[in-house]
Amino acid sequence: MGRIFKERTSVDEALQLFLDSFSSLRSAEEVPLEVSAGRVLAESVISGRDVPHYRRAAMDGYAVRASDTPGASPANPVILQLSDWVEEGTTIWVHTGAFLPEGADAVVMVEDTVTAGNMVEIRAQVYPGRNVGQVGEDIKKGDLIFEAGHFLRPCDAAVLASLGMDRMKVFRKPVVAVIPTGDELISREKSGELPPPGMIIETNGLMATLYVKKWGGIPRCTGIIPDHPESIKEAIETNLDADMILLSGGTSVGKRDHAPGVVESLGKLLVHGIGVSPGKPAALGVIGKTPVVCLPGYPVAGLVALYFFVRSGIRKLGSIPALPEPVLRKRLAAKISSKIGYVNFIRVVFEGERVRPLMGAGAGVLSSVAKADGYVLVPENVEGYEEGQEVDVFLIE
Amino acid sequence: MGRIFKERTSVDEALQLFLDSFSSLRSAEEVPLEVSAGRVLAESVISGRDVPHYRRAAMDGYAVRASDTPGASPANPVILQLSDWVEEGTTIWVHTGAFLPEGADAVVMVEDTVTAGNMVEIRAQVYPGRNVGQVGEDIKKGDLIFEAGHFLRPCDAAVLASLGMDRMKVFRKPVVAVIPTGDELISREKSGELPPPGMIIETNGLMATLYVKKWGGIPRCTGIIPDHPESIKEAIETNLDADMILLSGGTSVGKRDHAPGVVESLGKLLVHGIGVSPGKPAALGVIGKTPVVCLPGYPVAGLVALYFFVRSGIRKLGSIPALPEPVLRKRLAAKISSKIGYVNFIRVVFEGERVRPLMGAGAGVLSSVAKADGYVLVPENVEGYEEGQEVDVFLIE
Numbered sequence: 001m002g003r004i005f006k007e008r009t010s011v012d013e014a015l016q017l018f019l020d021s022f023s024s025l026r027s028a029e030e031v032p033l034e035v036s037a038g039r040v041l042a043e044s045v046i047s048g049r050d051v052p053h054y055r056r057a058a059m060d061g062y063a064v065r066a067s068d069t070p071g072a073s074p075a076n077p078v079i080l081q082l083s084d085w086v087e088e089g090t091t092i093w094v095h096t097g098a099f100l101p102e103g104a105d106a107v108v109m110v111e112d113t114v115t116a117g118n119m120v121e122i123r124a125q126v127y128p129g130r131n132v133g134q135v136g137e138d139i140k141k142g143d144l145i146f147e148a149g150h151f152l153r154p155c156d157a158a159v160l161a162s163l164g165m166d167r168m169k170v171f172r173k174p175v176v177a178v179i180p181t182g183d184e185l186i187s188r189e190k191s192g193e194l195p196p197p198g199m200i201i202e203t204n205g206l207m208a209t210l211y212v213k214k215w216g217g218i219p220r221c222t223g224i225i226p227d228h229p230e231s232i233k234e235a236i237e238t239n240l241d242a243d244m245i246l247l248s249g250g251t252s253v254g255k256r257d258h259a260p261g262v263v264e265s266l267g268k269l270l271v272h273g274i275g276v277s278p279g280k281p282a283a284l285g286v287i288g289k290t291p292v293v294c295l296p297g298y299p300v301a302g303l304v305a306l307y308f309f310v311r312s313g314i315r316k317l318g319s320i321p322a323l324p325e326p327v328l329r330k331r332l333a334a335k336i337s338s339k340i341g342y343v344n345f346i347r348v349v350f351e352g353e354r355v356r357p358l359m360g361a362g363a364g365v366l367s368s369v370a371k372a373d374g375y376v377l378v379p380e381n382v383e384g385y386e387e388g389q390e391v392d393v394f395l396i397e
Numbered sequence: 398m399g400r401i402f403k404e405r406t407s408v409d410e411a412l413q414l415f416l417d418s419f420s421s422l423r424s425a426e427e428v429p430l431e432v433s434a435g436r437v438l439a440e441s442v443i444s445g446r447d448v449p450h451y452r453r454a455a456m457d458g459y460a461v462r463a464s465d466t467p468g469a470s471p472a473n474p475v476i477l478q479l480s481d482w483v484e485e486g487t488t489i490w491v492h493t494g495a496f497l498p499e500g501a502d503a504v505v506m507v508e509d510t511v512t513a514g515n516m517v518e519i520r521a522q523v524y525p526g527r528n529v530g531q532v533g534e535d536i537k538k539g540d541l542i543f544e545a546g547h548f549l550r551p552c553d554a555a556v557l558a559s560l561g562m563d564r565m566k567v568f569r570k571p572v573v574a575v576i577p578t579g580d581e582l583i584s585r586e587k588s589g590e591l592p593p594p595g596m597i598i599e600t601n602g603l604m605a606t607l608y609v610k611k612w613g614g615i616p617r618c619t620g621i622i623p624d625h626p627e628s629i630k631e632a633i634e635t636n637l638d639a640d641m642i643l644l645s646g647g648t649s650v651g652k653r654d655h656a657p658g659v660v661e662s663l664g665k666l667l668v669h670g671i672g673v674s675p676g677k678p679a680a681l682g683v684i685g686k687t688p689v690v691c692l693p694g695y696p697v698a699g700l701v702a703l704y705f706f707v708r709s710g711i712r713k714l715g716s717i718p719a720l721p722e723p724v725l726r727k728r729l730a731a732k733i734s735s736k737i738g739y740v741n742f743i744r745v746v747f748e749g750e751r752v753r754p755l756m757g758a759g760a761g762v763l764s765s766v767a768k769a770d771g772y773v774l775v776p777e778n779v780e781g782y783e784e785g786q787e788v789d790v791f792l793i794e
Contacts, residue, residue, distance in 0.1 A: 099595030198496030
């Protein structure tokens with residue numbers, strides 16, 4: 001006690017220091033196309049095939065030799081004979097997408113024909129290649145289809161399937177160890193009864209676990225670790241095979257706040273004390289090659305640290321591109337007061353076309369997040385926003 | 398052949414007819430909190446507990462009787478004795494979040510104290526309740542936490558855990574049968590070798606399957622069904638236990654297009670021919686209580702029908718709220734020409750701050766979707782947009 005944060009690093013600087021301290025995994029695994037959506041290609045895809053791999057009819061109609069149709073028109077039709085192959089004077093019905101028979105070099109669309117028995121009146125002249133899809137028209141053998149790093153969507157999986165591919169090399173998902181710490185915590189398995197006074201149910205580890213999964217990592221949550229440097233050290237060392245470690249709790253400057261100190265003793269503490277509110281006690285470090293995030297135990301502060309640092313960290317580890325997220329422009333239903341020198345994470349609820357800030361709720365009040373639809377970020381150098389002002393609203397996902 | 402679409406229904410009207418033709422499932426299942434993110438609550442949640450369930454310290458400091466601190470200041474401190482309980486003249490150290498001992502009714506923050514041996518100088522007067530979190534301050538027993546229909550986020554799971562809950566009742570996911578039809582299709586299992594001319598690899602079923610999963614349904618993809626009314630009928634009847642049926646292929650008005658006719662023979666064909674391009678041959682129907690979507694076989698047209706009808710259908714079945722999606726305002730790098738009377742689905746690629754429309758690519762060219770980052774919708778009554786015009790761009794997810 002009596003310790004204070006010696007310094008405070010801005011969010012941008014902290015994030016940069018953190019991301020610069022470790023590398024992307026870049027190691028690959030092979031997955032079937034059925035589970036490839038949402039994964040990131042580990043290698044570029046070059047087509048080994050032409051698509052289509054045969055000349056095909058682009059319309060329902062009759063396959064012909066274009067040279068059989070000179071001057072054909074409704075007033076002056078050419079008569080061809082229905083046959084099983086195409087040669088001078090004969091024709092075959094083809095539907096869209098069908099193989100264009102040898103000998104044919106064009107398709108007369110059905111609307112320009114009249115059929116009577118096995119005779120077909122051709123009422124339009126066609127040139128070679130008319131209504132014909134050529135080999136490789138869609139994709140040519142040797143074409144670059146996707147570059148390594150492409151984020152696979154369901155429609156991309158269909159394209160890969162059309163090239164005859166069935167499995168893809170994708171970057172493996174980062175494994176993220178989640179370590180909840182705190183003498184006051186009891187496990188959710190024992191949550192059926194009310195905990196004794198002074199004890200609370202562990203929920204931050206669960207929240208971190210579900211966000212890690214949502215953001216493309218593989219969470220691995222440990223049991224609750226007591227507030228002792230040796231226990232925390234041991235828990236970290238046991239999990240150094242993970243690609244990232246999250247410690248929850250014990251990040252402030254009180255008597256029982258050991259997490260940042262333990263990180264410093266085992267590796268490098270990059271940042272402790274960040275210009276974000278709530279979330280100031282967050283700490284960032286790296287042990288060997290493993291990035292470590294110390295999440296504040298106050299749940300809203302923990303959520304902020306997850307959003308600002310863990311999400312970006314998982315993206316870097318897994319080479320996952322940051323897709324644009326929905327941003328809504330809304331007017332404020334009440335003023336926002338903000339702490340200068342901090343990025344303020346202001347929870348808001350939708351109220352018709354406006355958003356109302358939840359100003360009263362402290363960092364410990366997780367129910368304020370449950371009530372919130374989204375958040376507004378107030379930059380470090382801004383004191384707040386007036387009622388009626390238009391702001392960018394991000395969704396809490 | 399020779400058949401034409403008798404009518405064309407607008408996208409909005411088609412969607413309305415479709416959504417009005419079936420009900421939400423509303424049946425529930427119980428899931429552990431660990432897998433609850435992304436699910437929809439089937440019942441409202443009322444808290445059975447107060448959070449916190451004990452009076453707690455809101456600051457690191459000393460628990461006191463407020464009546465022991467009259468007039469305390471740096472110049473005129475009150476001396477209290479460190480003890481194991483709080484009574485007149487004694488105090489106990491408490492950290493933030495700790496149980497406030499019986500007898501104490503306030504906390505003096507550590508910054509306002511000086512400790513010497515077992516004596517504590519109190520340098521600030523406090524009133525009853527100062528720096529104390531009262532029982533139920535965050536959540537009160539009986540509070541409505543979430544209404545039925547709430548979409549659960551990871552932070553919500555943490556709130557539920559803090560209430561002592563471990564499993565939640567959520568709406569079950571709709572089962573969606575995906576039935577690829579077409580004599581020209583061969584299964585992906587046989588795709589290692591180039592298919593014979595005229596045959597193509599089945600990819601639309603895969604695409605539909607992955608989108609169904611992404612949008613919150615449980616896909617069940619059947620084998621390839623030949624272009625015969627009896628086979629299609631049998632495949633539908635076998636899958637009437639599903640919550641929705643998707644038929645892929647055979648939706649146009651050619652000789653081999655049987656899907657809409659079979660739907661009509663078994664139930665009600667609501668719409669065949671929709672004012673969207675590509676996607677016009679899509680059909681919508683209902684058989685008994687089961688909604689049916691006939692997806693055009695051309696992959697881009699199929700994708701459009703998935704986006705416009707299947708996504709909305711899964712949401713209605715599963716009571717899944719439509720979250721805002723990212724919309725980017727971008728200038729066009731080239732003009733868009735559009736078909737009047739149709740909502741035009743124009744694929745676009747990002748090009749710096751602008752987007753370039755992929756105008757040449759037909760509905761059969763799935764590789765155009767692989768190239769596309771997003772799409773622009775041109776309304777029915779608009780002929781197109783000029784180069785440089787600002788448009789709303791949606792992402793292809």
